Amino acid sequence: MTDPFIRIDNVSKKFGTFQAVQDVSLTVAQGEIFSLLGGSGCGKTTLLRMLAGFEEPSAGQIFIDGQDMAGVPPWQRPVHMMFQSYALFPHMSVEKNVGYGLKHEDMTAAQRKARVAEMLELVQLTPYGHRKPHQISGGQRQRVALARALARQPKLLLLDEPLAALDKKLREHTQFELMSIQERTGVTFIVVTHDQEEAMTLSDRIAVMDKGRVKQVGAPTEVYEYPNSRFVAGFIGSITAFPAKVLAVEGDMATVLVAAFQGEVQARAVPGLSVGQEVTLAVRPEKLVISQVRPEGANVIAGQVKDLAYFGKDSLYRITLPSGELISVHSVNAGRSAGGRPDWDDQVYLSFAPAAAILLVE
C-alpha cells in the first residue's frame, strides 16, 4: 500500500491545561479536497496551524509526503496557507503580494513575472495587478490570497474559512471556482469551515470535529446518510431524534420501540446492537412522507399538523405526535394546487422506509 500524502498520527495540542486538539488521526490523499467541519472553537484552526508549522503538536506526529514535519519551520514546509483574514500585505500591490513567495524560488525576473501573470489570470484579476489590497473588493482580496498561496505551487494548500467573509451569492460562485482551480492545479486542499453546506459542496471527504476530537470522517453522502453519532447527525443537516429501545435484531434490520411514536419501528441496524439496549432513533425531515390517508406497511405514525411553513418549492410541517412531542417534516410541493396538501390541524400519517431511519448508539 502506498503511503497517504498526509498522515496525522494521534496529534494533540494543549494550550496550558486547555486541550484544543485531542488525539486526532487522519489521512488525506494526494489531490483531495478535504474539509474540517465543526463548531466555533473546536480546534480546526489549531489543527491547520500545526500543519503549517505555526504550532508544534504537544503529542503525535504529522507526515507530509512521507516526511516527518516535527521541527520543520513554516518557511521550509511545502505547505501554503490561506488565512481566515487573508493576511494580504497592505503595503504591496496585488502583483507584489502574489509574487512574494516566488522570491525564494530559483527563477529569473521574467519567469517570476510570467508566473504572477498566470496566477492573476487564474483568479481573473489581471486588470487589478497594480492596485493595493485596500483598493479592491472583499471577494477580489480573497482571490488574491488564493493566487498568492498557489503561486509557489505548494503540495498542500490550507484554507481557513476561505469563504466566510463573502456574501451568499459570491460564496456559491467561489465554491465552484475553488473546485475548478483545484481540478486544474491538482493541489491537495484542506479546507476549514463551520458551514456544513459548504463542506458538502466542496469536499471529497469531510472530518467532523467536536471539542478537539474528530467524530467522523467520510464522503459527504456517508456522513450525511450514515452519521455515527448524535453530534454528527445533528451537525450535518437537521434531524429529529427520539429515545428508543432495541426489541430485536435480525440481519441488518432492527426493531425498536419508540415511546414518542407509541409503537414499534423498523430501522437499519448498526454493528454492535444488542437487544434491550437504549439507543436513539433519528429521522431527517425530508425522509418522512406525509399523507392524509393511512399508508400500507410498517413505520407509520399518526399525528396532527401544528405548524406549516410554505416556501414555494417545498413546505415544512411541524407535526404533533400522540405523545405530545413534535417532529419536523420537509415535503416537496410537486403538485400545483393547494388541494390535497395537509393544512393546519389536519390529522395526518407519517411514514418512512426502514433504511431511512438512523439508529445511533453514541
Add this chain to the structure above:
Amino acid sequence: MRNRIAHWLQGRGFRDVIIGLPYVWLLLFFFIPFCLVLAISFGSRTPTAPPFGYGGDHPWISFVGYSRLLHDELYIRAFLVSLSNAATATVLCLLLGYPMSLALTRVSASWRNILLMLVILPFWTSFLLRVYAWMGLMGKNSWFNGLLTDAYNLLTPAGWHLSSIPMMHSNFAVVLVMVYTYLPFMILPLYANLERLDPVLDEAAMDLGSRPFRVFLDVTLPQSLPGIIAGAMLVFIPAAGELVIPTLVGDASSPMIGRVIADEFSSASDWPMAASVAIALLLLMVGPMMLYTHYQTKAEAGEEP
C-alpha cells in the same frame, strides 16, 4: 433654552467650533509669533528698547541678517554642527529605540505596562537634574568614565593609553545626552505603530518561505515607516534647536544653532540677526516635513510611481 443648546450642539455651529479650535490655537501661538519674528528679522539693529527699528536712518526692510547668515562662517558652522549632531542623535535613537519598541510589542501585557512605565519614568525627574547627572558621569573622576577608559585601554596599544577619556565639552557628550533625553520620543510613536501591525502578516510571510529576518525586512520594516518618520521628526526637530544640552555639556568653541540664537538675543542684543537665524532654522525644519507630507498623501492615494 435647553432645546436651543441641543440644537446648536448638533448643528453646524458646534462642528465649526471643534474644527476651528486647532486653527485658533495655531493662529495665536504659532502664526502671530512667527509673523513677529519674521518682521523682526527684516528690521535693523538700534540702540533703543526693544533693540530694533524700521525707517529713519535705516532701510524699511533690511536683509543684513540674512546676508550675514550666508557669509559669516560662524552661522554656517553652527548650522552644520546642529544638523550633524541632531542627525547622529536621531539615527542612534532609531537604532536603540527600534529593537526596544519591537520588544515591547512581543512581551506579555503585564510586562509591557511595566516596561512602558520605565520608558516614561525619567520624565518624572527634572530634565536639568538629569543633564547634571550626566555631567557627573562623564567627568574625569567618575566610575563611568573610569569604566570606559579601562575598556578603551584594554583594546588599544600601550602608546595610546589614557588616564581618562575627555568626554565633556564635546559633540560626543551632546549627542550622548540628547540620545538619552530624546529616546522616549522615538520609542513611543514607534511602539504605537508596531503595536498596530497584524502578527498574521508575519506568519503569512513565513508561510510563503521567508525566514524571520527576511520577514522583518519585507513586512515589519516597511509598515513601520510612518512610525520611524514620526519618531525621527520628534527627535530631530527639538535636537537641532537644542539649547540647554550643548550649553551645559557641549563644546563652546563650535556652538549649536540654538546657542547662537540665544547669544544674539541676549548678550549681543542683535534681535534682527537672531530672528533671521530662527527663521532660517524653521525653514530648514519645515521643508523636509512638507516634502514628506506631500509624498505621504500621494502614497496613500495609491498612485504608483
